[in-house]
Amino acid sequence: MKIERLDKYIWRIPKEGNMKVDAIVFTDAESVNDPQFREAMKQLMNVATLPGIVKYALAMPDIHWGYGFPIGGVAAFDVKEGIISPGGVGFDINCGVRLMKTDLTYEDVKDRMRSLVEAIYEFVPAGVGSTGDIVLGKKGLRKVLVEGAEWAVKSGYGLEEDLERIEDGGKIHPADPSYVSEEAFERGSDELGTLGAGNHFVEVQMVQEIYDEELAEFFGLEIGTITVMIHSGSRGFGHQVATDYIRLMRDNLKEHNKNLPDKQLINAPFEHPLGQAYYSAMNCAANYAFANREILGHLVRKAFWKVFGRDTRVDLIYDVAHNIAKVEEYEVDGKRRKLVVHRKGATRSLGPGSEKVPSIYREVGQPVIIPGDMGTASYLLVGTKKAEEKTFGSTAHGAGRVLGRSAALKKLDYREVLDELAEKNIVVMSKSKKTLVEEAPEVYKDVDRVVQIVHEIGISRKVARMIPLGVVKG
Numbered sequence: 001m002k003i004e005r006l007d008k009y010i011w012r013i014p015k016e017g018n019m020k021v022d023a024i025v026f027t028d029a030e031s032v033n034d035p036q037f038r039e040a041m042k043q044l045m046n047v048a049t050l051p052g053i054v055k056y057a058l059a060m061p062d063i064h065w066g067y068g069f070p071i072g073g074v075a076a077f078d079v080k081e082g083i084i085s086p087g088g089v090g091f092d093i094n095c096g097v098r099l100m101k102t103d104l105t106y107e108d109v110k111d112r113m114r115s116l117v118e119a120i121y122e123f124v125p126a127g128v129g130s131t132g133d134i135v136l137g138k139k140g141l142r143k144v145l146v147e148g149a150e151w152a153v154k155s156g157y158g159l160e161e162d163l164e165r166i167e168d169g170g171k172i173h174p175a176d177p178s179y180v181s182e183e184a185f186e187r188g189s190d191e192l193g194t195l196g197a198g199n200h201f202v203e204v205q206m207v208q209e210i211y212d213e214e215l216a217e218f219f220g221l222e223i224g225t226i227t228v229m230i231h232s233g234s235r236g237f238g239h240q241v242a243t244d245y246i247r248l249m250r251d252n253l254k255e256h257n258k259n260l261p262d263k264q265l266i267n268a269p270f271e272h273p274l275g276q277a278y279y280s281a282m283n284c285a286a287n288y289a290f291a292n293r294e295i296l297g298h299l300v301r302k303a304f305w306k307v308f309g310r311d312t313r314v315d316l317i318y319d320v321a322h323n324i325a326k327v328e329e330y331e332v333d334g335k336r337r338k339l340v341v342h343r344k345g346a347t348r349s350l351g352p353g354s355e356k357v358p359s360i361y362r363e364v365g366q367p368v369i370i371p372g373d374m375g376t377a378s379y380l381l382v383g384t385k386k387a388e389e390k391t392f393g394s395t396a397h398g399a400g401r402v403l404g405r406s407a408a409l410k411k412l413d414y415r416e417v418l419d420e421l422a423e424k425n426i427v428v429m430s431k432s433k434k435t436l437v438e439e440a441p442e443v444y445k446d447v448d449r450v451v452q453i454v455h456e457i458g459i460s461r462k463v464a465r466m467i468p469l470g471v472v473k474g
Contacts, residue, residue, distance in 0.1 A: 001041065003032060009061070009453045013041065018261065019048040025059040026457055028449065037063065040070040046261040047075050051269070052082025054332050054339060060346055060396040061453040062445060067091065068264035071345035074394045077270065079327060079338040084275045085267035086249070086282075088342035090323035091242045093282055094289035095200075095233030096167075097397075098297055098319035099369045099380060101219070102304065102312060104226040106206050109469070112307055113204070117427045117470040119303035120202050124296060125194040126474040127431030129236075132193035134295070138185050142177040144192065148287030149319075152294035157193070159316075162294060164358045166319040167348065167366075170290035172326075175283040181244045184281075188237030188288060193295035197435050197474030200232045202300060203371070205378060205466035215382060215463045218364055219317055227466050228304075228314065229371055229378055230296050233323065238285035245278040270340050279325070286324055293319055317380070318367035320347050322397040328356075330392050341392045349383035349395035349460045357383070368460045370451055372399050374428065374471040375421055375441030379451045380463045387459040395460040396451070399444035408443045409434065421471075430473035439473060 004012045006024075011032060013023040023044045031037050040063045047069055048057040054076050063072035068087025077083055109116060125132045136144065144151045149170025152158050163169050195202065207225040210216045221227070234241075249257065249266045252274060257266055268275035301314040325342045332339070350357050350366040357366045368381040376399070387393050414433045417440045421428050430436045455462045 001038065009457055013045060015048060019045060020053050021048050021056045023048050023059070024056045025063060026453060027061045027063065028453060031061070036065065040065045043068070043070040043262070044073060046265060047073060047088070049261055050075070050077070050083055050085070050265065050267065052077040054078055054337070058391055058394070060394070061450045062345065062396045062398050066344060068262060069342065069344040072396065073344045074342065074346050074392060076330065076339040076341045076392045079270055079340055082270055082340055083267040084270045084279055084325055084340050085265060085342065086242045086246050086278065087264050087266065088344050089242070089282060089325050090344050091239045092233040093238035093241060093285035093323055094321045095323045096289060096293065096319065096321040097229060097231045097369050097371055098293050099317045099367070100228040100297060100300070100314050101221060101317055102226045102228070102314050104308065104312065105224045106226065107224070108308070109204070109226055113427045113470045116204060116303065116307045117429050117472060119306045120300055120472045121429045123299040123303045124202055124472060126196070126472060128197040128474065130194040130196065130474065131190040134192045135190045136192070137189070141185055141188055144291050145177045145180065145284035145287050146175050147171060148290040149294040152291045157295040157298045162297070162316045164360055165316045166290060166294070167321050170294060170319065172283045172286050174280045175287050176280045177284055179277045179281040180241065180284050184237050184240035184244065187240050188235070191235040191237065192288070192292055193299060194235060194292070195232050195296060195472070195474055196235055197432065199439055200474055201374060202296070202472040203229045203374065203378070203468050204470040205229060205468055207464050208377070208467045209465040211462040211464065215364060219367070219380065219463065221380070221464050228300055229369070229466070230293055230300065231371055232293055232296060234285040234289035235292065237288050241281045241285045245281065248274060282325065286321060289321070290319070318369060320369055322347060328393065330388065339392065341394070343394055345397050346394045347397045348393055349387040349391070350393045351383050351385035351388055354388065368395055370396055370398060370447065372447035373441050373444045374439060374468055374473065375424060375426065376447050378447070378466045380466070381451070381455070381460040382463060383460055384458055391459050395454045399447040399450055405438040408438050408440060412437050412440050412442065426468050427470040428473070432474065435473055
């Protein structure tokens with residue numbers, strides 16, 4: 001593998017063999033020399049061999065090994081000549097994150113954090129296989145798959161003003177439920193409004209640092225402001241959609257996929273009926289996830305109201321998708337082209353003036369939310385025009401793992417993880433000791449470093465840094 005340094009944080013693997021384009025990665029020298037990084041880069045090189053890929057295969061500084069595509073990977077394919085791949089989206093379709101702000105300060109909550117975390121734990125169902133109070137038949141669930149977050153608000157789980165603060169208004173089309181299997185309907189019937197396990201969380205945070213006073217004021221943030229971050233996705237429903245279409249593409253497009261460098265890169269031509277069916281089913285799962293996070297956000301509001309009273313404001317700043325494929329237009333070789341942009345563990349990062357940014361944020365650019373882990377910081381940033389020019393409007397999505405879950409269980413101790421968080425005055429409640437160890441701060445990259453890289457490159461711009469005060473995990 002030949003890696004060339006183009007700039008301080010920009011590296012290139014020139015195309016070789018069956019690669020149709022170069023592979024470009026944004027990271028630092030320390031990561032480039034990490035053996036685990038090399039494994040993820042091999043995956044990125046494989047992505048560069050896929051039909052219809054344009055410009056280059058990209059990786060963000062939180063890159064790590066994933067299913068088929070690396071997590072932190074971005075790739076764009078021509079709508080006519082290119083493909084759509086479930087591995088380029090991920091099993092947790094529209095796993096994403098939302099940031100909410102309150103009218104409380106640290107002084108208001110510091111003596112009541114335990115009560116607040118307990119209230120969130122009470123209101124938000126969490127853990128593997130968790131189910132909520134919302135149980136829907138097929139007819140009701142079909143509405144969710146079409147209407148997304150709008151369904152949640154109409155059903156009393158959220159506020160009307162939330163919808164203009166969600167990527168794509170919390171509702172993506174085309175989304176035809178007839179392309180969704182009975183197994184997916186069954187798995188999704190009772191998981192709306194649930195957090196799940198793994199790296200999903202609800203985190204109460206405090207704004208610790210401001211980088212852009214004007215933008216922070218625009219978002220209503222100042223040092224000491226209490227915020228809430230929620231990380232979850234489409235739960236078992238999205239996982240089933242991915243599983244179904246990987247099988248369908250494997251069984252029905254054998255000739256098309258016969259020369260793949262990795263069978264996990266299974267795909268369909270975007271304009272093929274199976275490609276269009278997956279695209280629509282994926283959008284159904286994305287809408288399910290938008291509805292799920294909208295419900296979770298309202299359950300968290302109720303927890304705050306229980307502890308601090310109904311007058312407490314808990315307002316949505318923004319909600320973004322991390323695992324998704326979207327048809328968007330970007331300039332390639334001097335021409336505007338329609339592309340199927342796969343973001344696998346990456347955040348859309350659109351600059352000021354973009355029509356895809358809600359009107360309330362259009363003058364400043366799309367809010368970008370990059371969470372850390374439960375022992376470190378998280379960030380609010382804004383998108384940039386440079387991201388639209390260089391990365392198909394994309395930036396990093398988080399810290400990125402450096403230690404697998406099984407390795408974490410072997411290396412780390414539950415009590416030590418708890419003690420470490422307690423030393424930082426972080427109140428933690430988790431359904432599972434195992435999950436807490438698997439998601440310990442040590443298993444992730446330094447989020448400060450990841451954010452500094454995307455900020456210096458200019459594909460998103462720092463606004464504020466938040467630190468955790470209380471965490472609920474599955």
